[in-house]
Amino acid sequence: MLQAIDLTKRYAEVQALAGFSLEVAAGEIAGLVGHNGAGKTTFVEMVSGLLRPDGGVVLVDGRPPGQSRDRIGVSPQHIALYRSITVREHLRLYGKLAGLRGAALRREIDDLSGALRLTGFLDRPAGLLSGGQQRRAQAATALIHRPTLLLLDEPTAGADPDTRQALLDVVRQRADDGAAVVYTTHYLNELTELRATIAVAAKGRVIARGSSAQLLDGLPGEVRVSAADGPVQVSTNDLTSTLLEVLRTVRRPVDSVELHPPTLDDLYRSLAAADVH
């Protein structure tokens, strides 16, 4: 569905993208993670057709983004809503721009506002909504026409748990329905919940790509044991064997045992640190 090959982009003295490549298949959620300035937003803007790459190619369903806008749904990083316009009017506008009309448009608005828990705020101007409600409304404008490629740039930034859960449920559902999703975030646990594949970006390119299981394979976890002679903390690739070894050596009684498998946060930190060095 999405093919981005060797993209480059330079803003004055900043190399925003330096050979950024990413492919996302239909039905796949690609979680794009990376430090601020890693190139995530520039990449999203490029796939949206808002920026032209200095080099490289972007194809959405085999066509350049400019010719595929009806298939793309974008929720930008910053809130981009008209403050004096209601949520319903926003959804009507973006629905109509995508070609929805009449009963089909009304049905999509009803379905989406229910799924994103916006029903009670549909007729409230966006400027009067809370931050979480604005986040959901903005995501709804990206989802209203059931795009086959969803670009969600930090859609849950600053959102409360309810907002986050509502968004995650809808995004997962859309992927199950066949949409390809690019989901940038700093909240790595969301990607686990979304069952997303991971792309780690740094310095304008993707430095690691795969499923979370593939990427976590080989990363050390941690064994923590609290015993009578004090706490023991061991970093290891084999949690079970290490735990047994620790239990053989510590003095009884043991107060607690904790096994920490490697997480996406560990992966992210290790890749980012490796890239810095």
Next chain:
Amino acid sequence: MSTDSLYRTAALVKYNVILRLRDPAQLVSYLVTPMIFMVLFKPLYTKALGGGLVQTVTGQLVMFSVFAMAIVGNAIFVEREWRTWDRLRASRATRAELLIGKALPVFAVLMFQQTVLVVYGCLVVGMPVPRSIGLLALAMAVWGFTLMTMGSALATLVRSRGDLMMASDVGSIAISSIGGALLPVSLMPGWAQAVAPFSPGYWGLGMIRSAVEGRTADTLRPALVCLGIALVAGTFASYRLARGWGRSRLV
């Protein structure tokens, strides 16, 4: 234009109309203030000038229609400030549809303002009814189009809302007063008379005054100058709007 394109353009026009209707303060200000000034300045102009009634009405009309450039500027600027323009650019709407959707409602606002002031001028101030309504409508349309393009170009250049207000206030006073909206150019100092033709207000006022008096030839020449200004400003504004602002740090 295809049916789909018309449908999208209509949707864009509709929401821009809603935006204008929900923020009417500037328009109200630029309607009421010239109405007050017309009544106050009427005795002065009628005693000082032959044909003072036409100067009373058209001078204030031109001055406050230039002020209304701020409405155009604001309409563009909020898209920058609220980051909505790029969101629209990422939609299926084409550049032309976005520009038409944005332009038509503000053009309608400018035409509405001029129409109300002319009607007020005839009914309350006592300006003679224009001999050719069609000619006057043409002149107002050309002037409205010129202002719309100038306001749009201005909005794509400024760095903040404060800049926009400053530029539109100072620019409006300069354009309209040097153009003869307050004092006829023939009564100005020599240097101001020399500078006047460089002001769009000079051509706008000449065009509208001639149209009110039914002088077709004298209306068309300034109309061509105004259209030339509109072409330059409109091309610049369209270029800037079509490209968007990206990650511009201007706002």
